[in-house]
């Protein structure tokens with residue numbers, strides 16, 4: 561691989577570099593954790609996160625009683641210990657978050673934009689992803705899937721229990737394969753209609769029950785673009801709390817080259833040369849094409865192949 565395909569130091573893969581100790585053995589010790597010195601909480605309101613303005617920067621952490629003073633709090637989750645200090649996520653009623661905007665001391669913004677715009681230090685992103693996904697799980701799973709009774713939260717927010725039928729419910733993560741099919745010196749990218757102008761990305765789809773990661777990669781690539789794949793290699797994973805996915809990044813060796821786009825999934829799909837992909841990653845493509853932002857795993861999967869670091873291709 562020549563130097564022209566060395567794109568320099570790797571960018572941050574958002575939400576992935578977890579440093580918090582989840583301290584699961586403390587999840588039944590919530591009163592003591594709440595009252596511990598320095599205990600702090602993220603304030604999540606639906607898809608948004610409340611940040612405190614500190615000069616030109618932002619602080620995502622509040623005292624627990626401070627969040628409760630903002631308005632109704634629906635759920636609370638103990639995220640773990642950050643340097644030994646308890647950290648929580650609280651779900652604030654979205655209407656209360658809206659009213660905070662009016663005072664000018666807070667900034668209310670979605671978590672994806674926080675990562676893309678680099679508004680917070682990187683180590684704040686994994687616990688925020690953890691908290692947002694957990695709170696959304698609570699919001700969507702308040703009732704027992706077995707008998708329909710409203711369930712009660714336990715284990716510091718990590719379990720819901722049904723007092724009627726005694727079923728226990730645990731938070732879920734939805735596995736999604738996201739892959740770059742490779743044909744020699746070309747890679748396959750697709751466009752969804754909702755993408756911004758000129759943006760192309762890896763293909764992706766949910767892993768189905770009873771399916772391996774490799775089989776999901778091959779099935780999704782065949783379904784969406786009509787391309788048959790052989791070898792599949794794992795690259796990396798990224799928690800993706802929109803709403804509660806785990807993105808499983810892979811490279812795959814294409815065995816066929818004739819693209820047949822499933823237009824219910826994609827607007828278009830096409831092969832791109834390594835030169836094209838490098839220009840798209842660095843926002844220098846002649847036609848204005850680009851890849852997803854640097855914080856997203858799709859960017860890293862494409863970049864790894866461009867730099868000759870993919871096990872397939």
Ligand SMILES: [Zn+2]
Nearest residue numbers: 704707722725
């Ligand atoms: Zn039940």
